[in-house]
Amino acid sequence: MAPKKKTSPLILKKEDIPNFVSKLTQILTVYGPVAKKSQFIFDTITDGTQLRLDYDTTILPPKKYFIPPEEEMVKFSLKPELKIQNPLDEKNTESLWNGKRFLIFGIHSCDLTAIKFHDHILTQVYPDPYRAQRRDEGIIIGVNCLTPCEDGFCKSAGALNTTETADLMLTELNNSYYVDVLTTIGKEIVDYCKTQFSSATQQQVNQVKKIIAHRAKSFPDPLKEFQKLPGQLEDSYEGEMWNRLGRRCFGCGACTMVCPTCFCFDVKDQIELDTTKGSRVRKWDSCQLVDFALVAGGHNFRPTIPSRVRYRIYHKFWIEPEQINQIGCVGCGRCTHTCPADIDMIELLTEIEKGGN
């Protein structure tokens, strides 16, 4: 969906952002980072001044707009006879998708990488139709992160420079944002709000190049051997480190809830109180929870905390590269940031690099 002719970069003044956003809210639902006490979350933006493009990271990644924590898969009525109503059905007047186009403003490269990752992993055989719909309807404005966040290691994870999946990519430049127009939709947005944008000068183009080059050097890179992880994992599978880790880990699943690449879900039928109708919903699930690999009859394929912790790491750093040649981690550091047992992903991966014992 790249524009046929490369649109030259533009400049959007910081003071014009509220106007830009309010113009967007007239035609779209706009989401973006807002403050929640000492941290940030993505939330609905009704007024451009709420937008905090200076955020470091958010509690949940923008994944929640493509794969919501809870989503209706199918509606059914049980009485007088079984009727099934699919929310993806075009003929369905209550379709999920009537006029629900949305725009997410201010996604960092780590989360853009995660969206790209889902684009790959969730289309391996059959596309996930629910996500695919939301993905089609969603417009993304990315923003380059210029200050490393506390727990992130995006540079090591190879996610620092991702702009793919964004329609527009913003880079902070003094009192303005430098805007790369990356897709046709990006172009449509810019055209829609034409008056707010001006062309970037050659000097500004050079300045941004310099900023990005400086970032590539200055960002921390705590895991130099990242690409070797799959091999190292193979060696540490039986390592004592998993038991040590399992003694600390709560198995609470917090790390997977906040992970931008995790996509497991559980499915549950809900019947309404009148008992004549209901819906089948899918909910975020986590491989860290006791029931995840439990089959009918009572056999649990991963019955202990150490076996589940190990599985999570293997899934991200060994299985997923094997499947789609991309690790299931973008180095956003949210898992470290949120872990109630203070388990640090960088420390953990470093331990694996050292052999796991």
Next chain:
Amino acid sequence: MEYGGEYEVSTENPKPVVAFYGLTCCAGCQLEILNLEDDLLDILGKIDLVQFRMGSSAKHPGPYDVCFVEGSVTNDTEITLIKDLREKSKILVALGACATTGGVNALRNGRNIEELKQSVYGDSSHINTLPQILPLKSYVKVDHEIQGCPIAGDEFVEFLISLLTGATPTEKNYAVCVECRINENICLMKEGELCLGPITRAGCNALCPSVSIPCEGCWGPCPQANVESEIDMLSKKGASFDDVVRKFRMFNASKEDFMAQLKRRLNIEWL
């Protein structure tokens, strides 16, 4: 009667006869049901509610299809009552922390009951009370437990629906942390608070942490609760020995294996 046996979606049965009883407790769980204003009329359309002291003074001798019991067994009279209710009820449901774990009533466990009586009542010769508080299931067979202090209305409604349709109610075999993250709460553990969320069963939709109050564990421990790690983390945040014990005992003093892990970890005999 088993779930799925008599009350199925497809058959038109007479409404199940339902009674509520309260043992020793604050009646907060029944109140929580009264608070289900949006659903209350629908619920009453589906069941034949014969005894519910929060809404009516009517009494019904039984038998019942479903009997909800809140509160703890604290004296001999209540032992007789719960055994009688079991006899009279096809399905017996323990409602709330007092009935499922002993709740705050179980704080007396492990203490000298005579001293406690003395300190609370002075002359306590007329107080008839048991030295130990145990969950209802220690006295009679309990078919289902609805946790919490108080219970969450939506878990009660979900159970009711499952009863009417034969569906199995969801078991939330995971910790409060899941609900906290989905609600995008700032982790209180990370903020240095003493929170039992990582080892407490979900179901409350992270009610307390969502308003910045650390979890007290009223839903009871989640499966495979990592008690050792919790103690380590609480200590790391500056909790004293007493803080940890108090925190763990608040709602779960009667949970034997839970307390046993605490004793082992802290290397203490009493509790």
Next chain:
Amino acid sequence: MTQPITSRLDKHAYEFNQARIVRITPQTPDTNLYTFEYVDPQRQKQFSFTPGQFMLLSVFGHGEAPFGICSSPNNQDSFELCIRSVGKLTNVLQNQHQGSVVGLRGPFGHGWPMDEVKGKNIVIIGGGIGLVPLRPAILDIIENRDDYGKLQIMYGARCPEELLFKDELYIWDNRRDIEYVATVDRDDEHCWAGNIGVVTVLFDRITISPKDTYALVCGPPIMYKFVMRELEKIGLPDDRIFLSLERRMKCGVGHCSHCLVGSKFVCQDGPVLSYKEAKTQRGAV
């Protein structure tokens, strides 16, 4: 800006089709054989599958779960699922009756390598409910008997009462072109004249030549390790042993991740994997 960017997906993996239970044949006290027909006759006509593939069956309000198809792939009029009640959904299914309508998705997954085993000798090893996904393969071989070499069937159940498809077992036992042996773990009622012990005891009762032979295996997770050991002893190479794995599944199409073993989705890459593949996946066997 008002039109969707890409066209809507008109066909996707979460489309439910309605099927009617046309017959229920009890097999054991807790296991029934259900015969289904799609409510839409057109769909029934187009329905085809490979032995070893599975369907996701929904009883709306009670959930969805995967079940191996167990009828002959050559039967176009209906299809069968054989289901033991061990969980929420299966217990509810027990209360369904003839004429009840359920939701179905599928068939999904990779089944037994029926093309590859054409003209070869085949050993089929089933444990308990594991016979279910093997039955379409057996029926296909019997219905096209000349297309295949020797057929040996080894079947183990917990007790005589739990043997499935008892009428067919009798026929298999009496056919000259099938070598059939069976065992039960225990016989408390003393009604069994045959072998006693787990399925591996049957390796002493039957001679398997590794030459041009394929083994198709399905049973409880614990069974695989022991059966693989026996097959390796005989000298059957890994790539001629196929096994059908069971895992928790929620979507059937490689999205929910519940069924991952190593880098394989049991729902998509499996449920049938060659032992050679399965061996390299951590935690598969």
